[in-house]
Amino acid sequence: MxxxxxxxxxxxxxxxxxxxxxxxxxxxxxxxxxxxxxxxxxxxxxxxxxxxxxxxxxxxxxxxxxxxxxxxxxxxxxxxxxxxxxxxxxxxxxxxxxxxxxxxxxxxxxxxxxxxxxxxxxxxxxxxxxxxxxxxxxxxxxxxxxxxxxxxxxxxxxxxxxxxxxxxxxxxxxxxxxxxxPFDMPLRRKLAAINASLSLADITFQEIRDYQKKLQKEVEERRHSFYSMADNLLDEKPKSAAPETINRVSPFVQGTIDDMLLRAIHAHNEGNLEEAINIYSKILEAVPSSQKSIISVIRKHRGMAYFSMNNFESALEDFDESIENDPKAFRTHYYKGIVLAIQKKYKEAIKCFTTSLEINEFQAHTHFRRALAYYEVNEYENSMNDLDAAIKLGMKQDEYKFLQEKLVKKFGMNM
Known part of the structure; x- marks a missing residue:
């Protein structure tokens, strides 16, 4: 040594x-x-x-x-x-x-x-x-x-x-x-198989993640379109230019409910509303009545498509069915409230917005919509309270300024 x-x-x-x-x-x-x-x-x-x-x-x-x-x-x-x-x-x-x-x-x-x-x-x-x-x-x-x-x-x-x-x-x-x-070949094959299975699982998880991102992007685009149309119909703000057409082609083939839902939302975003409603309807035909959460989601989406076609009665019918299958679907209560407000049924709209906020109070736009409805029925103090809540929750000034100015005039206050 x-x-x-x-x-x-x-x-x-x-x-x-x-x-x-x-x-x-x-x-x-x-x-x-x-x-x-x-x-x-x-x-x-x-x-x-x-x-x-x-x-x-x-x-x-x-x-x-x-x-x-x-x-x-x-x-x-x-x-x-x-x-x-x-x-x-x-x-x-x-x-x-x-x-x-x-x-x-x-x-x-x-x-x-x-x-x-x-x-x-x-x-x-x-x-x-x-x-x-x-x-x-x-x-x-x-x-x-x-x-x-x-x-x-x-x-x-x-x-x-x-x-x-x-x-x-x-x-x-x-x-x-x-x-x-391990030298024994069967053992080596088992270890290799486990390795391959884990690798495949990682890839599958990523594919699901990618799918969710694509779906979420489509849903956000559809929701934005819904809100823009609601603003224009309420005529509370200047009408914005029509949203640009989005050329997206879904890579998913027909088959599963997820695939069909993505195709429907994509068609919805592209303005192909009849096609979207047709796909939503086919999904509803395929889903068992016991799958209440799925039915609630599809009804909500189809209701939004009907809304985009100015078919408010069908939209409300779908929103009601969505709520019946999932009473805690706070966004559906909110969407129903918007349709009722457009129909100038402000008291009913306030009830819908209130239910939505009871389920999830941290919704700036729901507070704002209820503030608008309260304003229309001359409940200005309630309107101001909701507007304050919307502002605290991060609503942008350019979205609420017009209502704020109206309320200031009603209360005789200075900005």
Whole structure:
């Protein structure tokens, strides 16, 4: 044995003396990540300092020639690790991009990318970042006697989905913490199948997420069109220009209720109202009467399509059916109130808006619509109270200013 090598006990002592120092660095980096990383869903974090036994084995394997009588800590790239665990595959690239904006990057590595389908391993991203000076603890009396670090100390940020992280934890126990990996082919195939199933599940989750985003975009566009039409029919504000036609083609084929709903809303947004109503009606024919929540949603959408055709009676009929199937559908109560207000049935409209607000009080536009209805029945104090609530909830001035001016005149106040 080369007598110039440090003993394992000495290396352990030197390494473990750094534990508090390393922990403070990780806590500082973690704070930065939690403050600055913004993904589609809130990520979770894990952090760890590499255990000495793992550190020592790797040093012997890769850096044995550096273990000399000179007391120093050999820096490995994975000594300090933070795992960023996100919900969807799309968040991985978003996280990488944001990390690049925050830190100075030393390396980006895709782990598992080199493996064959039949082999174990699940892809994850490892980003090595330079530790910013502000993340380094001050060298007070606790750290003054620490041995110097040999090489650059970096932090490894691993980015994985929830399913990738689950696989990594189990794989670590089954493969890397045992002396032998499974040699039996049936066992190897089972592990490969689990790996493939988790990968497929991640892809499926992302596809569902993409679908939801497309649907939400269509719904928001349809809702905006509904509100614009309501404003014009109420003639409370200057008529806005007709919304631009949106050339979007749904990539989803006919078949499932979700597919049909997306096609219907798309047709609705494009102004193909008869087609939209026809699809909504076909969905209602296919849905069992026991599926009350689905019936409520479809009735609400079809009611909005009827509204866009100025068929207010059919719209109200659908809204009533929607509410009957889901009494807590606060938006449907709101939409029904708008139609009643257009028909100048202000007392009934106020009841609908009130019911909607009893279910969900944090609706600026519902407070505003009720304020308009109260104004029409000469209940100016109630109107002012609702307008104040709408303003507090963030309604824009250009939307409420005309009503505010009317109320000021009624109360004889100055702006």
């Amino acid at each position: 080369n007598n110039n090598y440090l003993s394992k006990a000495t290396i352990r002592e030197n390494y473990e003396a750094y534990s508090e120092y390393f922990a403070k660095i990780l806590q500082n980096i973690l704070t930065i990540l939690q403050e600055k990383i913004s993904l589609s869903a809130q990520p979770t974090y894990k952090w760890r300092i590499k255990r000495f036994e793992s550190y020592y084995k790797k040093v012997l394997r890769k850096e044995a020639d550096k273990i000399t009588a000179v007391n120093s800590i050999i820096c490995l790239t994975d000594m300090l690790g933070i795992r960023l665990i996100c919900a969807f595959l799309e968040d991985i690239n978003l996280a990488i991009s944001q990390i690049k904006d925050i830190f100075e990057i030393r390396e980006v590595e895709i782990k598992g990318d080199e493996k064959k389908v039949s082999e174990f391993g699940y892809e994850s991203i490892h980003v090595l970042v330079k530790i910013p000076d502000e993340c380094l603890p001050e060298k007070d009396e606790r750290f003054e006697k620490l041995m110097p670090l040999e090489g650059e100390l970096v932090c490894e940020i691993q980015i994985r989905t929830i399913l990738q992280d689950a696989w990594a934890e189990v794989e670590h126990e089954l493969i890397y913490k045992t002396e032998f990996s």
